Amino acid sequence: MKLLQIAALVAATLAAGAAQAQVLNLYSARHYQTDQALYDNFTKQTGIKINRIEAGENELLERIKNEGANSPADVLLTVDAARLAKADELNLFAPVQSATLNARIPAHLRTADWYAFSTRARVIVHNKSVNPADVQNYEDLANPRLKGKVCVRSGAHPYNLSLGAAMYERSGEQKVFEWAKGLVANFARAPKGGDTDQIKAVAAGECGVALANSYYVARLMRSDKPEDKKLMESVSVVWPNQKGVGTHVNISGAGVLKTAPNKDAAIKFLEYLASDAAQVYFADGNNEWPVVAGVKTSNPALAKLGAFKQDDINVGKLAKHQAAVQKIYDRAGWQ
Numbered sequence: 001m002k003l004l005q006i007a008a009l010v011a012a013t014l015a016a017g018a019a020q021a022q023v024l025n026l027y028s029a030r031h032y033q034t035d036q037a038l039y040d041n042f043t044k045q046t047g048i049k050i051n052r053i054e055a056g057e058n059e060l061l062e063r064i065k066n067e068g069a070n071s072p073a074d075v076l077l078t079v080d081a082a083r084l085a086k087a088d089e090l091n092l093f094a095p096v097q098s099a100t101l102n103a104r105i106p107a108h109l110r111t112a113d114w115y116a117f118s119t120r121a122r123v124i125v126h127n128k129s130v131n132p133a134d135v136q137n138y139e140d141l142a143n144p145r146l147k148g149k150v151c152v153r154s155g156a157h158p159y160n161l162s163l164g165a166a167m168y169e170r171s172g173e174q175k176v177f178e179w180a181k182g183l184v185a186n187f188a189r190a191p192k193g194g195d196t197d198q199i200k201a202v203a204a205g206e207c208g209v210a211l212a213n214s215y216y217v218a219r220l221m222r223s224d225k226p227e228d229k230k231l232m233e234s235v236s237v238v239w240p241n242q243k244g245v246g247t248h249v250n251i252s253g254a255g256v257l258k259t260a261p262n263k264d265a266a267i268k269f270l271e272y273l274a275s276d277a278a279q280v281y282f283a284d285g286n287n288e289w290p291v292v293a294g295v296k297t298s299n300p301a302l303a304k305l306g307a308f309k310q311d312d313i314n315v316g317k318l319a320k321h322q323a324a325v326q327k328i329y330d331r332a333g334w335q
Contacts, residue, residue: 024050024265027064029057029078030252034285041281042272048265057083064092064257074260075269079252080158082165084114085319093255098267104274104292111316114255117273118288121214121310122163122248124238125199130208138163138240138248141209142182149208150186151201153194155334156326159213162318163248164325169317170245176325180332191335196220203234213250218287218301239308246309250318252288 026039031054039050055063057078064071064087076087087093093113101115109116124135130149134140141150152160168176188207198210199220217237220228239247254273256266272278279290283297290297297303329335 022048022265024048024262024269025072025074025260026050026052026269027060027073027076028052028054029060029076029083030054032286037285038278038281041277042269045272046265046268048268050269057086061087061090061092065090067259069259071257071259072261073257074262074266075254075256077252077254080162080250081116081253081315081318082158082162082322084251084253084255085316085322087255088113088319092257094258094260094263096256096267096270098271100271101274106291106293106312108312108314109251109291111314114253115270115274116251116253116291116315117270117278118252118282118286119249119291119310120252120288121239121308122159122211122250123214123217124209124240125202125212125217125235126209126238127202127205127207128234128236129205132236132238135209135238136240136242137244138167139179141186141211142179144182144185146186146209148186148188150183151188151198151207151210152183152191152334153198153211154191155180155329155332158322159195159250160211160329160334161322161325162250163211164329165318165321166248166311166313168321168325168328169313173324173328177328177332180329180334184333199235200231203231205234214289214305215287218299218305221301221304222287222299237305241311242309245313246311249289249310251291251315252282253315 039052043049060076064073078084095112105115126132126135134145164176167179195212195216198212199216201207202210220232241247254270256263256270260266274292276295279292279295280297282288283290283302284299287299287301
């Protein structure tokens with residue numbers, strides 16, 4: 001009887017271990033409904049069930065810190081390099097050794113502790129009444145000829161901070177300050193709203209030009225709503241700095257937590273995100289660009305936007321200067 005009890009205990013322990021191996025606890029700050037199919041496909045391929053908690057980036061980071069060594073989180077998935085770098089600064093990520101990830105993801109789109117899986121470009125959107133020759137570069141937005149014509153969202157938003165950080169890395173503090181000061185002088189109105197609001201303001205003629213992430217543009221291009229179709233008839237898109245360093249891109253990315261109870265499943269999930277199938281989904285499902293070269297997508301908006309030269313600055317550097325850039329923006333009056 002005792003032997004049978006021991007055997008039953010061993011079997012139960014092994015079963016519990018197997019069950020644990022078939023689970024991934026994902027903390028995600030991506031709030032796109034279309035991502036559900038991405039996760040479902042992973043479970044279908046691997047048999048690993050995803051338990052997902054969605055919240056804002058700061059909330060998730062605070063939760064992981066408070067949970068400490070007992071945190072159930074295996075993977076943190078979020079958008080913007082600065083937010084991933086913040087988690088890195090808090091010493092939350094474990095280095096990942098994966099030949100698959102290193103082979104598929106370009107060096108400038110990964111660090112030792114986290115990887116980018118999709119990109120979005122910071123484009124210039126302008127009303128068709130504006131001469132496109134006047135808005136070919138980010139620097140042009142500070143030119144006095146655009147006085148009263150520029151719309152942007154808050155300077156405190158990570159999308160704008162990352163752009164400033166890339167400029168800081170390339171040109172230094174003084175150049176970023178001069179640009180931000182000139183940009184502020186050209187505001188059509190005080191910064192407000194999100195990127196879609198900036199595009200709508202350009203279409204309505206409230207301003208002549210704005211900055212927006214490309215996937216917001218693509219989303220409007222794919223919309224079946226008559227008002228969105230009409231809106232997009234009034235605007236054009238410019239890939240900035242094509243004759244220079246290229247257009248600034250930011251990312252959506254993820255890392256494995258140091259305290260992850262399911263590390264093998266976590267690494268499998270990251271490798272899955274770099275697979276052709278998942279990369280296509282980032283493009284077709286949420287209008288982002290794949291990071292893996294040669295992946296073919298069927299997104300008509302991305303096809304219409306066309307190819308562009310992207311700035312190949314390492315994503316790790318985008319977070320490095322953000323605190324300094326925020327101070328520069330504050331001094332320039334970009335609130």
